[in-house]
Amino acid sequence: MQLLVLNGSPRGPKSNTRFVTDEFLRGFAATPSNQAETLDIARPSDREKALADFWQSETVLLGFPLYADAMPGMVKEFLEQVATLPRPQRRPTLVFLVQSGFPEASHTAPVARYLERLAGRLGCTCAGVLRRGGMEGVRSEPAWMVRGVLRRFRRLGEDFGRTGRLDAQALRELAGRERHSRLALRLVCWWSRVMFWDRELKANQAYDKRLAAPYACQ
Amino acid sequence: MKTLLMNGNPNPPDPRFDAYLQGLAQVLTEQGHAVNTLELRSMDLRQCSGCFDCWLKTPGICAIRDQHGQLVQAYLAADVAVFASPLVLGFSSGLLKRTAEKLILTLLPYIDASSGESRHFPRYAKVPRLAVLYQDEPDTVDDDRAVTREIWSRTARNANTSLVACLSTSTTATEVAHAIARA
Secondary structure: OEEEEEEOOOOOOOOHHHHHHHHHHHHHOOOOOOEEEEEEOOOHHHHHHHHHHHHHOOEEEEEEEOEOOEOOHHHHHHHHHHOOOOOOOOOOEEEEEEEOOOOOHHHOHHHHHHHHHHHHHOOOOEEEEEEEOOOOOOOOOOHHHHHHHHHHHHHHHHHHHHHOOOOHHHHHHHHOOOOOOHHHHHHHHHHHHHHHHHHHHHHOOOHHHOOOOOOOOO | OEEEEEEOOOOOOOHHHHHHHHHHHHHHHHOOOEEEEEEHHHOOOOOOOOOOHHHHOOOOOOOOOOOHHHHHHHHHHOOEEEEEEEOEOOEOOHHHHHHHHHHHHHEEEEEEOOOOOOEEEEOOOOOOEEEEEEEOOOOOOHHHHHHHHHHHHHHHHHOOOOEEEEEEOOOOHHHHHHHHHHO
């Protein structure tokens, strides 16, 4: 099977999205005859190649971070351009990956419904939407914290590489709970504040300005 | 009431949509509302790069030197901010989406868990209510309208405000103006 991986993160190669599509690809490569290439659509040269290769591919995995409750604008603009290109008789099978910083799966559900409709609109089959929350730290967190989630992405890649399909139950398990308990959520919010936001603000000598409102109406 | 019309008609623009928005602006003005229209395709609003500088280095200010300041000032000054574009592939335009993302600098990095579902705390005390206006494509069906409304409802919720209307240009400008003004 041939797979074109499109990383739709505005952060490009050093992104959480790329980190997990790479893991998916490790699993995908377990089937020796499989071939894959990854392009970062934030890079202009990769974007051009992605436009040229999209309709010629057998399967396409488009991954992106959740930006303001859907795909980043540049991903939507890329898709709008893809849709203007001549479409071959044989269309690629599409797989999507949406990862969010917010921990609950409720945030990624609406855009996943959109993506399934989008595939139909492009005349493609959608093999599934991989969703996962709580991903902002996946590149930087210690290995023991992310081992489990990376294993899930790898297994899904392996299954997809072997069968061309994604198991609905495995996708549900990857997405996790729609909502978390209030206690768990409060803990996550507190943890992100203390361990990440405030540390970074202090390291940048910006802690005193953290609540600044520079565009407040006069 | 102050209304901001963000025209996300992409390049090349669909002239029917621009004409509709002009008509809407005229109706709102005649009703005594102050209308500010931003033609997004003519502005320099570059893709949010996810650098988080607007949260962690220069709080409230985007690291990209584009026209985000003009956008954010207009947004914060409005009572209702209208995100408007034709539907493209069953959702609002990428240009409009890119614009919406620039507004994360009106939020704080800290996450509010009080509703039982996370969202960022607001940076500003007053945030406009949101409305969405779209133009159907030839193949638009109710499911497309529903998913568009659903995504923008989430955006409103996560921006600490509410979505007061999500209407198509098949609605008359007078009716849209009423829906916005009622808010």
